[in-house]
Amino acid sequence: MDKTEVLRFVSKRKTAFLASVDESGYPVVRAMLAPRKIGDGELFFSTNTSSKKVRQFLADGKACVYFYRRGLFKYRGVTIAGEMEVCTDQPTKDAIWRFGDKLFYKQGVTDPDYCVLKFKCKTAEVYCDLKTETVEF
């Protein structure tokens, strides 16, 4: 797999598993909806500014995003290590806003509790059929 194939695989998944490191040094995992936008080695997620993950990423940007597919005979998993940036600027917020988000952010696209997590991919580990390969971004 190369970078493009990794991002193509990512673009087909419905769920992302996002990990941060908390203030005590423990990893923290939670499921997220698929990235809203996939750029050149960057994944964009929407989230609540008041959430724990935002607090954790502001203190330590080191992050991991995991995607997997469980086929009938074949399992594939992609673990991507990288840096997370919390974006509260309006252009970035505008770029990934969707109409339905009003349900979660009452004030709409300018809601201060709506922000964007921008993940910069560094290294991906692709696991398939008991074999692992590394892809650098």
Added chain:
Amino acid sequence: MDKTEVLRFVSKRKTAFLASVDESGYPVVRAMLAPRKIGDGELFFSTNTSSKKVRQFLADGKACVYFYRRGLFKYRGVTIAGEMEVCTDQPTKDAIWRFGDKLFYKQGVTDPDYCVLKFKCKTAEVYCDLKTETVEF
């Protein structure tokens, strides 16, 4: 939810998402088969002694295990923080060995590349319907 309900929820999941922290301080997530055994606030997984996760947990036992269920209308996620112990002693290895494991560990239950990850639950965060509750173990 209380401790027992959290472990009951865990016992019904087929996949666990396990996170460690690597030597550079990055969280690392990977999917695992469901725990082989669930004890009193402890989850047991089988794995390869030579795997990266074992190396990471020997250096830093801080761990997270995540489980989720996506229902038709309802999503539920459980993030458990705790300590991981790598067990290579024969009684622990015997306790969770299954016949089919021979496929992965040619030397059987005494294979030095077969070991057990014993996760001691500390705190669970249960997410359901946009609400979060904390359960202490």
